[in-house]
Structures are given as structure tokens and as C-alpha cells.
Amino acid sequence: MYNSKQICDRIRSFYPDSGECDKDLRITYNKEEHAWLVEASGWKRPMKTYVEEEDVDACLSRGHCVGLSFQVGQMRANAGGGSIDES
Numbered sequence: 001m002y003n004s005k006q007i008c009d010r011i012r013s014f015y016p017d018s019g020e021c022d023k024d025l026r027i028t029y030n031k032e033e034h035a036w037l038v039e040a041s042g043w044k045r046p047m048k049t050y051v052e053e054e055d056v057d058a059c060l061s062r063g064h065c066v067g068l069s070f071q072v073g074q075m076r077a078n079a080g081g082g083s084i085d086e087s
Contacts, residue, residue, distance in 0.1 A: 033050055037049075
């Protein structure tokens with residue numbers, strides 16, 4: 001399993017305006033949901049979303065980041081941090 005810093009660093013590689021890890025962008029594992037909770041407070045509105053373990057694993061181990069980048073991109077757009085078409 002990956003750690004929150006690895007996931008945060010990958011998210012920041014897609015969306016550098018996400019802010020600092022553990023400050024503006026917090027990532028924790030939720031055992032009940034079997035998913036990573038991504039909480040962002042560095043955009044116009046604070047937002048949070050769950051990202052499935054499989055999407056995180058596909059991104060960090062194989063470089064297949066569509067699921068992770070799409071989920072965070074939607075959150076970013078809803079929070080006023082930019083368009084999901086930007087990267």
C-alpha cells in the first residue's frame with residue numbers, strides 16, 4: 001500500500017495549484033470505504049472526495065492515472081480551482 005505523501009506528490013504533479021501536502025491537501029486512508037480520502041482546502045472552496053484503492057495503485061505502480069486525475073480534477077473544478085481540462 002502507498003502512503004499519503006506519495007499520493008499527494010502525484011496529485012501535485014497533475015495539479016500544482018493544489019497547495020502543500022498535509023496543509024492544503026490532506027490524504028488519509030478510510031478503512032470502511034476501502035478508499036483514500038482526499039481533502040483540499042487550497043482552492044476557492046474546501047472539497048473532499050474518495051479515490052478507490054485500485055485507481056491509486058494503477059497510477060502509482062503502473063502510471064495509469066486516469067482514475068486518480070479525473071476524480072481529483074472534478075473536485076478541483078467544483079472547488080473553483082480550475083477546469084478539469086487543465087493540467
